[in-house]
Amino acid sequence: MMRLLRYLLSVCLLLMPLCAVGQDVAEEENLDAATADIELRMLSFEEEVAQLYTVSMVQLDVDTEMPLTEQLLDAVSERLKSLNSSLNSFNVRWNTYSQAQQVYVAESDSLLELVAKIQQIQQAVTDTLASKQQKYEQLANFTKAEQVIFSKDSVYRRLYKEATGYSLVSKLAAQLEKVKASEQLVFNEIQTSYTQAKEAAGVFPGLDSRMNAIEKKYVELKSVSEKIQALAYKPFIQRVKDYLIGLAAVAIMIMFLNLFYAKAKSIKQAYDQAKKLKDQMMGQQNYPTI
Secondary structure, three states: HHHHHHHHHHHHHHHHHHHHHHHHHHHHHHHHHHHHHHHHHHHHHHHHHHHHHHHHHHOOOOOOOOOOOOHHHHHHHHHHHHHHHHHHHHHHHHHHHHHOOHHHHHHOHHHHHHHHHHHHHHHHHHHHHHHHHHHHHHHHHHHHHHHHHHHHHHHHHHHHHHHHHHOOHHHHHHHHHHHHHHHHHHHHHHHHHHHHHHHHHHHHHHHHHHHHHHHHHHHHHHHHHHHHHHHHOOHHHHHHHHHHHHHHHHHHHHHHHHHHHHHHHHHHHHHHHHHHHHHHHHHHHOOOOO
């Protein structure tokens, strides 16, 4: 009996290394199978984010004649919201899955490369959508600025009329200052809108022609603004003096222009006479002149 027990014990001792090797092989096969499954799932994530990147690269170019209607801007806004929503959904799912597989990823070079590639595309989509969002906001600001600036003609006609009327009566100085303060608030809005429109036009060359019209209107409104801010009560006699001084300045300018024209005309006549005389002398002589 003792011999049998010793025999069985020796057999078990001999088989133990073989069992350990078999266990290691099984664990390695399980690891390879798990890695293959993870890689397959990550390839699915890569394909999804790559498609999202392709869609996000759609350009937001503006043609010179392209009308920036509210419907168009709303459509662009909804498209960007949809893309950002898809990206956020992907980020949540990808971050959750990749963090859960960190142990397997750390043991596999192929998984590490795949994770790095997906994160690179993920960042590219994020940057692209951020850039598109900024351009959309610039287009929206341009449209709003255009509407604001071209809607101020009637406002400035009213403000200038009121300010001119108050400036004629000394007792209405307080009302004049109120009009000036109101006008300054309106012009601050115009200045902000003009700056936003100019920034958008710098990004979208197709807006150049419309920006030229905005600049022309801006200069007109700024001129009226300066006139309103310069208004102040003046006695009647002072107003007459200012009017006469203005007439005198115009007369002096006209006189100066007439003198300049006359001087230029006399110089031209003298030059023509000298040239004519030279031609006559050349015609009377048969030898070359130096």
